[in-house]
Amino acid sequence: MNFTVTSKGRQFDRLGSMYLGDIEVFRTSTAEPTSNGIVWTYIKEMEQYNSLWATEQKVIFDLGNLIDDTYIGTFDTTLTATFSTIPTMRTAADQILPISARRSAANGASAFSVPGDNASVAYTIPRNAERAVVSLSACGQATEEFWYTNVFSTEVDTFEEEIGTLYGYSPFREVQLLIDDQLAGVVWPIPVIFTGGIVPGLWRPIVSFDAFDLREREIDVTPWLPVLCDGATHRFEIKVVGIDDDGRAGAVLSDTVGSTWIVTGKIFLFLGPEGSTTSGEPPRIDTPLPTLTIHSELTLNSTGSNETLQYETSATRSISATSTIKTSNGSAYPVSWTQTLSYTNRNTLSSQGLTQHTFQNTAGKDQSSSGYVNDYSYTLEVTSTFSTPPTGGVGISASLSQDIKFQTYGPSIFPSGVQTFNRTSPKPALYSLSGHGSQLTALRSPFLRKQEESLPGSTTSAHLNGSASYLSAGNASYSFGSTEETFTFHGAAAAGAATEGTNSEDYFRNVKAVNASVVSDVEELVGYRVPGAPLLGAAGSDWLGLVRQQAARESVREILGRGPGREREVLVQSGKR
Numbered sequence: 001m002n003f004t005v006t007s008k009g010r011q012f013d014r015l016g017s018m019y020l021g022d023i024e025v026f027r028t029s030t031a032e033p034t035s036n037g038i039v040w041t042y043i044k045e046m047e048q049y050n051s052l053w054a055t056e057q058k059v060i061f062d063l064g065n066l067i068d069d070t071y072i073g074t075f076d077t078t079l080t081a082t083f084s085t086i087p088t089m090r091t092a093a094d095q096i097l098p099i100s101a102r103r104s105a106a107n108g109a110s111a112f113s114v115p116g117d118n119a120s121v122a123y124t125i126p127r128n129a130e131r132a133v134v135s136l137s138a139c140g141q142a143t144e145e146f147w148y149t150n151v152f153s154t155e156v157d158t159f160e161e162e163i164g165t166l167y168g169y170s171p172f173r174e175v176q177l178l179i180d181d182q183l184a185g186v187v188w189p190i191p192v193i194f195t196g197g198i199v200p201g202l203w204r205p206i207v208s209f210d211a212f213d214l215r216e217r218e219i220d221v222t223p224w225l226p227v228l229c230d231g232a233t234h235r236f237e238i239k240v241v242g243i244d245d246d247g248r249a250g251a252v253l254s255d256t257v258g259s260t261w262i263v264t265g266k267i268f269l270f271l272g273p274e275g276s277t278t279s280g281e282p283p284r285i286d287t288p289l290p291t292l293t294i295h296s297e298l299t300l301n302s303t304g305s306n307e308t309l310q311y312e313t314s315a316t317r318s319i320s321a322t323s324t325i326k327t328s329n330g331s332a333y334p335v336s337w338t339q340t341l342s343y344t345n346r347n348t349l350s351s352q353g354l355t356q357h358t359f360q361n362t363a364g365k366d367q368s369s370s371g372y373v374n375d376y377s378y379t380l381e382v383t384s385t386f387s388t389p390p391t392g393g394v395g396i397s398a399s400l401s402q403d404i405k406f407q408t409y410g411p412s413i414f415p416s417g418v419q420t421f422n423r424t425s426p427k428p429a430l431y432s433l434s435g436h437g438s439q440l441t442a443l444r445s446p447f448l449r450k451q452e453e454s455l456p457g458s459t460t461s462a463h464l465n466g467s468a469s470y471l472s473a474g475n476a477s478y479s480f481g482s483t484e485e486t487f488t489f490h491g492a493a494a495a496g497a498a499t500e501g502t503n504s505e506d507y508f509r510n511v512k513a514v515n516a517s518v519v520s521d522v523e524e525l526v527g528y529r530v531p532g533a534p535l536l537g538a539a540g541s542d543w544l545g546l547v548r549q550q551a552a553r554e555s556v557r558e559i560l561g562r563g564p565g566r567e568r569e570v571l572v573q574s575g576k577r
Contacts, residue, residue, distance in 0.1 A: 011073025099265030169242030201479030409457020
């Protein structure tokens with residue numbers, strides 16, 4: 001699926017979602033346009049939805065936008081689906097059920113907004129379901145966009161006189177999946193920084209991890225099938241929680257968080273022969289509460305006013321569900337789902353809240369008896385300072401680094417990317433890199449692995465670092481900066497094991513941008529340098545015009561998420577344009 005957007009004029013970044021009927025299949029966000037105009041394209045694999053593509057679908061694309069005298073940028077979007085008959089070794093789900101608000105009959109977007117909505121649905125699951133996996137999509141908006149910088153709720157007024165009320169419920173969030181009011185699995189989200197986040201000049205034209213394709217996570221609920229296949233109706237619910245503190249280092253999971261989280265889910269069902277029934281033992285569920293540790297320390301200045309707030313949060317959790325099921329083949333076999341998660345966050349608000357340093361690490365391992373494993377880690381470190389220069393206006397300076405690593409193998413619902421490099425037919429195909437025919441002969445042999453060398457998994461890793469500044473003056477604002485990202489992709493033979501030899505690195509790219517212009521771009525495919533890798537900021541996309549930014553926002557604090565500035569409307573499924 002090809003998603004291409006052009007835009008011209010001043011505008012915020014916006015969240016967009018694509019649905020097939022009531023089922024969300026793509027969540028993205030926009031770049032912030034320039035007065036001269038920009039264009040970008042994102043290509044997404046959609047084979048996991050083959051059972052939906054087999055029938056007529058209502059396509060709904062929701063991209064809320066607000067046009068007024070200042071923010072005049074519109075988004076001209078084109079979605080193009082390309083269908084092919086390329087052989088695949090992946091088995092797609094036979095049926096997909098939405099965990100959504102199901103508004104497609106009224107031509108509406110179907111995302112839940114929590115807190116506020118009751119994000120639950122009820123289904124009678126087909127009795128011949130033999131495997132079931134739930135995917136969750138969740139991201140914070142408005143007061144929850146920068147949730148990882150939030151303070152403990154008892155300390156939201158620490159710098160009330162200097163910068164106003166801060167956002168609470170701690171910098172920890174947990175997205176929960178409940179089945180019949182019992183916890184079935186969780187997602188500890190990683191921060192998604194949109195193109196207006198921290199400092200806009202960081203994201204020109206390189207964007208942060210997942211900003212153009214927000215990652216979904218999987219929870220295998222196959223151990224629940226002996227209950228779900230009983231012919232009765234069962235309830236699936238999504239909740240987002242944070243931490244409530246007592247002001248004395250005591251912490252428990254909260255019942256709610258700030259506004260707003262946009263959430264949906266999908267139930268992927270793999271069915272046995274029609275007329276068969278899956279049975280077995282009810283699942284044995286072990287979901288102890290997470291271990292939460294918090295600490296904070298407040299420092300006063302010489303006048304007795306609050307000067308510095310340091311606060312730390314750590315969490316660990318383990319979850320398991322096991323059962324024995326009997327399917328259409330007549331045999332009984334054990335099934336299981338386990339999760340182990342760890343989280344550390346350290347924040348320092350200094351200079352009476354004007355400077356904030358954030359460090360966060362989230363790591364975990366999700367494992368299913370199906371053979372699916374997702375071993376992941378994410379680290380963010382960011383320092384930002386905002387000020388009021390003597391010449392007037394407001395400014396921000398920031399530095400940031402991000403590291404992400406996903407090791408995925410086994411029967412994932414979503415393509416890991418390794419399928420592209422595994423030959424699915426004894427007959428080799430012809431491939432060319434960027435149309436450079438001189439490379440075709442050299443690459444034809446090693447580009448695809450032989451069938452006997454196909455790998456079941458992949459390791460994806462990326463490192464990004466950057467620094468930028470922002471200044472608003474009068475009715476305009478400006479942002480300058482530099483960002484560099486290195487991305488690598490490997491095939492994996494087992495958990496955490498990259499392939500050895502000359503073809504172990506399937507894809508590599510390093511891109512550096514300075515002041516909205518790409519200054520270096522190195523791309524390699526299976527060890528071969530891709531000649532003439534395009535400069536993403538070259539003339540035509542007109543990223544060079546991006547240095548002059550949109551009109552000054554009423555408060556820089558709303559960019560940083562450091563307490564309320566001018567309230568930004570949540571435009572998802574609002575109908576506003």
